[in-house]
Amino acid sequence: MENLWPEFVNYWVEAGPWKFLRVFWYFLIFEFTRYIILDYFVAGLFYLRRKDRRHAWEIARQKLFTENPLISIIIPGKNEGKHIFKLVKSLAEQTYQNFELIVVDDGSDDQTPIIGKNLEKRGLIDMFIRNEMRGGKASAANTALAFTKGKYIVHLDADCSFDRDAIENVVIPFYLDEKIGAVGGNVKVRNYQESLCARLQAIEYLKTVSVGRIITSYLGIYKIVSGAFGAFRPEILKAIGGWDIGPGLDGDITVKIRKSGYKIHFEPTAVCLTNAPAKFKVLTKQRLRWDKSIIRFRVRKHKDVYFPHANFNWLNFISLFENVFYNVVLDITWIIYTVDVVLHYWSLMGFIIPMNFVLYITVSYVQMLSVYLFSERRQEEKKLWNVLPLMTIYTGLYLRTVRTIAYFKEFVLKESYDDPWNPQKSSRMAKRFGL
Amino acid sequence: MLQVLHQTEGRRYIESQGLRFLFLSGVADYEAASVKDSDAIIIGEMDRMEISQLLNVIRRERDKSVYLKPIFSVHQNKLQNQEGFDGFTDLTSNESIAQVTQKILARIEKVNTSIVPHDYERQVLFKQMAFLYTRDLLLDPVSSRFSKIGYTFPFMDSLLSGGSSLELLKILNTGVEKGLLTARLRDRIHTCNNCHGNYINFREVCPKCSSVNIESKDLVHHFKCAHVDVIDSFKDGDELICPKCDNKLRHIGIDYDKPSTMHECHDCHHQFQESGMVAFCIDCGKEEDTANLLENEIRSHALTERGEHLVLNGWEEKVQEGGQEAKHLSPDLFKMMLNLEIQRATTETRSVFGRFEISEIIVSVLGEDGREQFQKEILGIIGSYIDRTDLVSTKSADEYLLLFHDKTLEEAREKCELIEHNLTKLIADNINAEQDLITGTVQPVVSDLRPQDLM
Structure with missing residues (x-):
């Protein structure tokens, strides 16, 4: 039987647990503990309390x-005209229909103003506000x-579409607990069949957004209401002065709401x-921006x-600390771990690298199983399972490299202030006042 | 040198350079015969209304030696242009008006009025053309707040009751279409589709409740904290203070900008950026969508060679639109033809009577001119689908009658369906209505029918 195992597995079986721990300490202490043990522990608790939750949800x-x-559904954006009609159609299918639709055109230089005004005239959107001068997403x-009049505010990105009960479901949590100030929606990737890149992100979103946020939300340390889909209490938004200059304004406003109690x-x-x-x-550019924020x-x-x-507040502390x-x-x-392994176990690299891959791929599948348990699109998402082995390279090497570059650029050069995502006039002020 | 020569039966005459000028100091002085006997007219001190009345009377005469008579004024002002005077005199010394008179009289001689058009509109057109010829003038519109369409056309105004109007523009347009007048665009005017008045107040209104009680306010964007709101929320006395971060906004473009404006309706509290626009007609009080206003071109005109030829040789009745109209009969004539067909039907059924009724919804939104144009277009379309032997007539914009000769009921029905399909398509392209817009019916012409039951 042992002859059937690859040589590097036999090596680690013979090397014993202490050496295994010494060499793979990074994986075992941080990754396995956080993404397998903690996730499954919380998932278990989440599952056990499902009846109570369902009852409270119905009420x-x-x-x-x-x-x-x-x-009030608000959709700010620049050059989003091409998406607005589809979005309006998607919202017309919602189970909850008592909403007003406010679209803000942030100085678009395409057909957006014409499209927006036309949709407003036809009564498909309630208010179309055209800002002739671009002020950035936050403005x-x-x-x-x-200009919102609603009891709740839902912030959307124009290129999104929604499950029929999405608006209803994103607002219901406000009736579960009066202390809930904001609700994050579950953002998934629509175009996962378009390319390998999109497919890898679809898995990443499922793991970090769908499941990851169930866990952090359950623990009370959920720290980012996605700008693509989130609901807010307007009185809180107005009290904290709304959104501040981005990029990363969705994470920023979530922290501001948390800090408000x-x-x-x-x-x-x-x-x-x-x-x-x-x-x-394109993904690299996007992630550099996110990571800098x-x-x-x-x-x-x-x-x-x-x-x-x-x-x-301890929860706020843990929430941000966990993130950072x-x-x-x-x-x-x-x-440090890489240097440690290279310095001390250079001769064993032929056993370490394949074992690392085995560990991370296995964890990927185990994590995907938790996604499978929580998901409402199980059959569809099964299509993603065949690219799971590549996630080790995607998250372990690609995203980590991008992240490291972003952190360096932001720590040393404060590059986020030069990002054309914001107009210069705003970035200049943000940099001057260290915002 | 002008001299007052004599006063006969209360009328004053002035002679100069061998010409006899009739001096009129009021409408009461006017008499066609005395105008005819004089070479020109001098209009003395009168108010504007009286001058207009006098000119109307002179220019509406049928005799060319009266209505084309040179007329001079003792005032030199804008009125001179508006009313189409031939010149100005201060009654002391001016030989120039005598020269002008001689020139005009020589040209009047050449005008051939032996053949004049029968209908009123063409008579007006002919008179205007003769005036242009005798004065060697360009017909230039003059802006005037007293005119219903905002412009007056010298001379022609006097010919039509009510002065310049869309009717006048229509007559001039006929002249252009027939190649008698040239046209050069001077302005575009919008008139009420009810009374054709140009005295229109354009109102910005709330798109929701149509109230004029709306207010526009700037939006302010504070760069530092990305706060955006209407300017009122930033105002603190004379200063602008950001309500979010309490910072003072000192410099537009550096600290803040105004990315747009918002309107608020004080009646229904609707907030919006694009206010609605309605047109309120001061004359008739009708408020309507600006899209429903009639747009007309104000053009200056000159005689073409053909026009001059007509003035010199008399009106030719051949100056007519030909073609399609031959099939369009007046209701009376149509009734007569229908009656004949009914009588013929005692031996065999040869003809089919058809009727198209167009929904009132469509017709009611059109103004008078719009209805007329619509009627013409519909007749044109029907005319293009029927045979030369078939006849069509209309009494109103919403009803069209057809008489198909030597056709079976089935053949006539097919024609009608084709016409109905095309008319429906045409109307549906322009008007958004869900119900049936056109109803077409056919029935064979049989001997026991009575024309009055069908029409």
Whole structure:
């Protein structure tokens, strides 16, 4: 039987657990503990409490439909005209229909103003606001916020589409707990069949967004309501002054709401589909921007969360610490781990590298099993299983490299302030005031 | 040198350079015979209304030696242009008006009025053409707040009751279509589709409740904190303070900008960027969508060679639109033809009677001119689908009658269906309506029918 195992497996079986732990300490302490043990532990608790949750959900749903409040759906964006009609169609299919639709055109230089005005005239959107001068995503969202009348605000990206009950489901959590200040929707990749790049992101979204956020939300440390689909209480948004200059404004506003003393909830049944970048070049650009924002907002702007003060909150601390730890600290730790292994076990690299791959691929499948358990699109998502082995390279090498570059650029050069994603006039101010 | 020569039966005459000028100081002085006997007219001190009345009376006469008579004014002002005076005199010394008179009189002689058009509109056109010829003038519109369409056309205004109107433009247009007048665009006007008035107030209104009680406010974007709201929320006395971060906004373009404006309706509280626009007609009080206003071109005109030829040789009745109209009969004539067909049907059934009724919804939204144009278009379409021997008539824009000769009921029905299909398509392309817009029926012409039951 042993002859059938590859040589490197036989080696590790004979080397014993202590040596295994010494060599693969990074995987066993951080990755296996966090993404397998903790996830499955919480998933187990989540499963055990499903009846209570279902009961509370039904009551909350009844409350929503009895009250039938107006919901303000806001869609800020630039050059999004081509998506708006499809989005409006998608929203027309919603089970919850008492909503107003406010579209803000942030200085588009395409056909968006014509399309928007036309849709407004035809009564398909309630308000179309054209800002002649581009002010950036935050200013566009704040423009919409100023004109909302609804009891709840749902922020969407124009290129998204929604499950028929998505709006209903993203609002129901507000009736579960009055302390919930914002609800994040479950963003999944629509174009996963377009390319390998999109397919890998689809898996990543399922693991980190769909399941990852169920876990963090359950633990009370959920830290980012996606800009693509999230719901808010307007009184809180107005009290904290709405969105601040991005990039990464969705994570920033979530932290601001947390700091105001409200809970953030992730709702896996509020499903939104979006198009992920289909090419690695575009993805790299997107991820550099996202990763820089972790340094800018979680390390710099909201550093007060890490220090004791009158409003110190342990959950806020853990929420941000977990984020920074698993992204920034472990990124540095991984380099240390690599150096450690190279220096001490250079001769064993022929056994270490294949074993690492085995461990990470196995973990990928185990994680995917948890995705399978939670998902409402199981059959469809099975198509992704065949590219799972590549996730080790995608997350372990590609994303880690991009992340490291982004952290360096932001820590040393503060490059996020030069990102053309924001207009210069705003970035200049943000840089000047260290925002 | 002008001299007052004598006063006969209360009328004053002035002679100069061998010409006799009739001096009129009021409408009461006017008498066609005395105008005919004089070479020109001088209009004395009068108010505007009286001048207009006098000119109307002179220019509406049928005799070319009266209506084309040179007319001078003792005032030199804008009125001179508007009313089409031939010149100005201060009654003391001016030989130039005598020269002008001689030139005009020589040209009047050449005008051939032995053949004049029968219908009123063409008579007006002919008179205008004769005026242009005798004065060697360009017909230039003059802006005027007293005119219903905002412009007056010298001379021609006096020919039509009510002065310049769309009717006048239509007559001039006929002249252009027939190649008698040239046309050069000077302006475009919008008139009420009810009364054709140009005195229109364009109102910005709330697109939801149509109230004029709306207010526009700038939006302010503070760069530093990305806060955006209407300017009122930033105002603190004379200063602008950001309500989100309490910072003072000092410099537009550096600290803040104004990306757009928003309107708010104070009646229904609707907020919007694009206000609605309605046109309120001051004359008749009708409020309507600006898209429903009639757009017309104001053009200057000159006589073409053909026009001059007509003035010199008399009106030819051949100056007519030909073609399709031959099939279009007046209702009376159609009734007569139908009666004949009914009588013929005592021996055999040879003809089929058809009728198209167009929904009132369509017709009611059109103004008077619009209805006329619509009627013409529909007749044109029907005319293009029927045979030369078939006849069509209409009494109103919503009803069209057909008489198919020597056709079976089936053949006539096929024709009608084809016409109905094309008319429906044409109307549906222009009007958004869900119900049936056109109803077509056919029936054989039999001996016991009575024309009055069908029409």
